[in-house]
Amino acid sequence: MVNISKREEELPGATIAKFLKIAEERKDIISLGPGEPDFDAPKPIIEYAKKVFSKATHYSPSEGRQEFREAIVEKLKRENKIKCRPENIIATCGSQEAIFIALAATVDVAEEVIVPNPGFLAYIPCVELLSAFPIPLQLREEEEFDINFSRLHRLIGNKTKAIIINSPSNPLGNVIGRKTLEALADVVVEHDLIVFSDEAYEKFVYDDAKHVSIASLNGMFDYTVTFHSFSKSYAMPGFRIGYAAAPEKLIKAMTKIHPYITLAAPTISQMAATFALSLPKRHIQEMGREYDKRRKFIWKRLNEIGMPSVKPKGAFYTFNNIQEYGLSSAEFSEHMLKNAKVAMIPGTEFGLYGEGFIRCSYATALPKIEEAMKRLEAELEVLRSRPRRKNRLFARN
Ligand SMILES: Cc1ncc(COP(=O)(O)O)c(C=O)c1O
Known part of the structure; x- marks a missing residue:
């Protein structure tokens, strides 16, 4: 049995x-x-994928194809004001895999990770699968689901390793503004935490809202793992392609873990995603x-x-x-x-x-x-x- x-x-x-x-x-x-x-x-992406399919039948390197990582570096500079190099990028099977590998590469047994609550449903299980503790940071409707810093301070202890943020948010639909991100950056640096910034919905912001990547704030790249995805922006969820941007030491650690999970992101998907970035917006x-x-x-x-x-x-x-x-x-x-x-x-x-x-x-x-x-x-x-x-x-x- x-x-x-x-x-x-x-x-x-x-x-x-x-x-x-x-x-x-x-x-x-x-x-x-x-x-x-x-x-x-979009049709041009599908047409391109059809055209190059026969060239995509082999494994990609675990960190991702060089051409993909270079295209991502350009994209991050242009669209997210994040300055980095290909060594700071790993291609993953959707951003979901990046979240899991990044946690596996940073969080030890019984350490604590602060997670938004309500928040994307994968965060808690991912932390728990690694035998660590998810600590819920309550986001309240009457505060427009913004981070309440006195509540956050109460959750930080000597076991706290990281905090996950998600903007724009699934399921809340809110967008974390620059001022809040700056205040969060101060907390992160003071307590030497890691920020996991899930930006899967970065392209869909409305009214006067602006998407700001916390890794673009002064000095914050060294403390941040940013997760991005082609699933929402380019409507490509079935391709399973996303990526993380982080300090080189952490990308190396994630690359070491990658072969034991999926080995690498699909070659065809990296090619299609690289092409997608070259399309008009x-x-x-x-x-x-x-x-x-x-x-x-x-x-x-x-x-x-x-x-x-x-x-x-x-x-x-x-x-x-x-x-x-x-x-x-x-x-x-x-x-x-x-x-x-x-x-x-x-x-x-x-x-x-x-x-x-x-x-x-x-x-x-x-x-x-x-x-x-x-x-x-x-x-x-x-x-x-x-x-x-x-x-x-x-x-x-
Ligand atoms: C907030 C958020 N992050 C990450 C993901 C994972 O997306 P993917 O693995 O397709 O990039 C999703 C999917 O719904 C999501 O809503």
């Missing part, structure tokens, strides 16, 4: 995967669940304009119908407060899936402090979002007319 490890058993169940599967199988359900672009990769801008149109619509409608949220400034998510209805996030999602035929992700998938919230993705075509809003509006009316259970779920501790 096969015995599964305790490590595996303790991983959170993939509610998202369950929801997305139901939503995909049932044509009557509209999914506001997706965490990936609904666009295909209009492909990204077109997607960004479409997300922005949907963002304005969905945010306004959700507020009108009784699922308010902070106005999202980045990525393609809204994080909506549903505490009025006296249901837990999981109950609310299940109720809406069953009765309104709309799939949304419970906030608790993103950590303990996501209770009382629901994530809606607008990586879904506008007509579908419009119809989803009508269905939700009708069902929220029904919920409002029901006697409400006294709700202790959302008491602050």
Whole structure:
């Protein structure tokens, strides 16, 4: 008989995967669940990949192809104001793999990593798989999900090794401003921590928001591992290509670990990604304009119908407060899936402090979002007319 490890058993169940599967199988359900672009990769990238496929059948070096790393150095200089060399870059199977390898290369057993909560659902399991402790930094709606520095200071102790930040954020849709990043940089330097900066959604920022890479701040490159991805910016999640930028010593350590995990990022994907960087920016801008149109619509409608949220400034998510209805996030999602035929992700998938919230993705075509809003509006009316259970779920501790 096969015995599964305790490590595996303790991983959170993939509610998202369950929801997305139901939503995909049932044509009557509209999914506001997706965490990936609904666009295909731009045509020129697909055409290029087809053309060079026969030249891409071999392994790439573990750190990535030289040509890819050089193109990334140029991109980081141009778009992120990060100055570095090819020795500071590693190509990975999506930014997800980069996050895991960077943690494996830096964090020892029983050390602590501060993680945003609510935050991207992979951070906690990645830290736990390495037998380290994720320490949740609560991000609160009434603070527009910005970092609260007195709370952060209370979490830092002699076991703290690193802090993960994610801007633009999945699931919150907020963007960390320059001033907050500067204040964070001071804390990081004072306590000699490492910042893991997940910038997977860097290309999708709206209104007056600006994406700033913490590694571009004075002296911060030496303290930072920056994660980027082609999955969202270029709608290439199936290519599995991302990268990390970090001090050379750390890239060497990550390169040493890489062969034991995936060996290297796919050669074809590195070639396609290098080509993608040479394309005019209009492909990204077109997607960004479409997300922005949907963002304005969905945010306004959700507020009108009784699922308010902070106005999202980045990525393609809204994080909506549903505490009025006296249901837990999981109950609310299940109720809406069953009765309104709309799939949304419970906030608790993103950590303990996501209770009382629901994530809606607008990586879904506008007509579908419009119809989803009508269905939700009708069902929220029904919920409002029901006697409400006294709700202790959302008491602050
Ligand atoms: C915040 C964030 N970081 C990283 C990833 C991983 O993306 P990939 O491995 O496709 O680059 C995702 C995917 O949804 C994400 O939302």
